[in-house]
Amino acid sequence: MRPWIGIIALLCSAGAWAAPKIAVTDLAYEARVEEYIHAVAASHNFQASPYNASGASSYAEFESRNSYIEQSELRKFSGDIKGEILKSRQFQLVQGTPYTREAKGDVYDVIKRIKAGHFKGADYVLFGTLSDIDFTQDINALDRTNSYSAVLGLAVVADFSLINTRTYEITSAFTAMGEGQDTKLVSSRDVRVSLSRPRVVKDVSKTLGEDVARQLQEQLGGGYQEPGQPALRNNLPRDEAPKILH
Secondary structure (H helix, E strand, C coil): CHHHHHHHHHHHHHHCCCCCEEEECCEEEEEEEEEEEEEEEEEEEEEECCCCEEEEEEEEEEEEEEEEEEEEEECCCHHHHHHHHHHHCCCEEECCCCCCCCCCCCCCCHHHHHHCCCCCCCCEEEEEEEEEEEEEEEEEECCCCCCEEEEEEEEEEEEEEEEECCCCCEEEEEEEEEEEEEEEEECCCCCCCCCCHHHHHHHHHHHHHHHHHHHHHHHHCCCCCCCCCCCCCCCCCCCCCCCCCC
16 A cells, blocks of 8 residues: 555656746836025125114025936836736745845845845846836827827837846846827817826836736746636756656
């Protein structure tokens, strides 16, 4: 009986597949911040008596310009990326430590952040950097009508690298894009129209997450599957299966 139990247990352990654990960062970016300070201080003092009078005044003006590079992470678009990764069932998701302004380090130095333990428990880190973000708003005339189309659009482009937290090898690299827009018909160019910025951001986040999941699956093996199809396994090293001790 024991041999059969051992064989069954061995088959179960061989069939078991533990997906690697992945942490997803928010989109890193840097921007130049311009500061302009203009301060004016003025005072006037006057004293008078029946015998004399005196007065004094002062004026000071200060002007300064300063610019610096600010680094941070854009936290609006990582939620749907994580959601699409979970849907694929190729990976287990773990939460990393977000980058903050108080952190004294380069937001792009993900290797240093890995060594510092910001992604504990993760086998891989999906590191994303913002390449371009573009908001557009316009009103266009519709052919053969007296109506106009008011459009608010947003496009986000980001570069991604999948990094092994043990060897620091880049396992996958690609550029993904998310797009969204809100459109309303109006009767005149001068009509004020309220377009939904939150809806546009939501659509961008959704399409960006789908593009990231698609390219991960294409590069790691198995090709891309439309939503609702059975999940494929990736070609990343799996967790070691349990062994039967005799």
